[in-house]
Amino acid sequence: MNMKDLPDKELFTSGHTACPGCAAPIVVRNVMKILGEKTLVYNPACCLLVFGGTYPWVAWEVPYHHVAFENTGACATGMTRALKRMDRDDCTVLGMAGDGGTADIGFQALSGAAERNEDILYLMYDNEAYMNTGIQRSGATPFGAWTTTTPAGKVIGGKEQFKKDVAQIMLAHAVPYVATANLAYPADFLRKVEKAKNMKGFRFLQVYSPCPTGWRADTDSAIKLSKMAVETGLWTQWEADHGVVKINAKPKFTPIRDYLKLQGRFAHMTDEQIDVLQEWVKKKWERDEKWLGALSE
Template identity: 70%
Template sequence: MKLKELPDEELFTRGHTACAGCGAATAVRNLMKILGKNTMVVNPACCLLIFGATYPYLAWKVPFHHVAFENTAACATGMTRALRVRGKEDTLVMGIAGDGGTADIGIQALSGAAERNEDMLYVMYDNEAYMNTGIQRSGSTPFGAWTTTTPVGKVKAGKADFKKDMPLIMMAHNVPYVATASVGNIQDFINKFEKAKKMKGFRYIQIFTPCPTGWRHDTAKTIEIAKLAVETGMWTLYECENGKVKINRKPKMTPISEYLKLQGRFRHMKEDDIKKLQDWVTRKWEADEKYAQCRQ
């Protein structure tokens, strides 16, 4: 499907209460166009829960379910099994959670469901911190980033650890489909959701979704930053389909300083820390490329 062929109907309607410039909102309204009406959604405690479903209002026009924070994949399991009992196996169950709900508190249920190859699409929208509770560090927060729990103080400033590599962890589960996507790369985004929709078994897509409020950037720059994340190598666009890994876009390897300077969360970073992060990015890209070669 090409961009122009995407349907007009919004299954995640306007009037939702996401912050202006929210990357997650862009991701959700578009992926719902691709997945279509025959989809049931489960979503843990996160920004999306609040801005998409505050009683009595809902942005969702498909069945929507929230249970708790750490159990998205377990709930999606219950839903997909119930649909099988009811003979509605053609209905897609999507679990969609943020990075905290996926990489941190939700990883146990996620790993369990992946290992059982439950028939679902699990989407992580990655805004690299606990935004709903007010920008706290998550396992997915990049090195150096300011958050309210990695504040810029006199002794320590920013996150001391590197971003957890969730796509790789998911690939290690040997599930039918694992992919990364970005709100900045339209065709790649469409291709991956289209592909995931058609497959059966456990599918995982991690979308890079900048957050102007938490990343301290101009609301207009959400997409520009998402694109830069890909071109600097901060975020690799690749996919693993039935065990075969393919890089979808070779980054230009633009220096990460271009990416960092647009965001207040990195403003305090000193040269040696930027270098440390740059080295990590370079190594990560090389590793991703080699990994893809090994699993062709």
């Protein structure tokens, strides 16, 4: 599907209460235009639940469901299995969760659903922290980032650990489809969503989702930061179709310093910390190229 072929009809409507500049509603709008009306949506506790799923102003024009925080994989299992019992093979179940709900508290349910190869499209919108509760670090928060639980203190400045690579863990589950995607590459983004839609079984998409509020960045920076994340090598664009991997873009290795300086969450970082992160990017790419490359055709 081409950008210009996307239907005009909105299944995630205006009037939601996302912060200015948030990437998540852009992700949702476009994903829903591809998935269409025959989609059942599950959200765990996350920003998207609050800004799109508040009674009586629910922004979804499709069946919408929430139970709790740590169970997207399990609830989506219940939904997809029930649909099958009701002979409703024509519907897609979309579980859409943040990075905390996916990488951390929801990981068990995610892994269980993937191991059972449930017929679910799981979309992790990765804004690199618990934004809904007010910017706390998650397993997907990058090294050095300020959050309210990794403050820029006098002794310790920001997060001390590196970002957890959830997509690669999902690849190890040998599910039909795993991909990372990014709004700065819309054609690639739409292609991956459409590809995932047309498959059966467990499909996992990790989408880079800038949060100007939590990242302390300008509200018009989401797409720019998305592009820079790929160009610096911080974010690798790849996909695995039934275990066959393709790296979609080779980074230009532009200095991460340019990316970091646009975001207040990194403002406190020392030169040493930036060097550590720059070195991590290099190693990450070497590892991605070796590991993911070994699985390419």
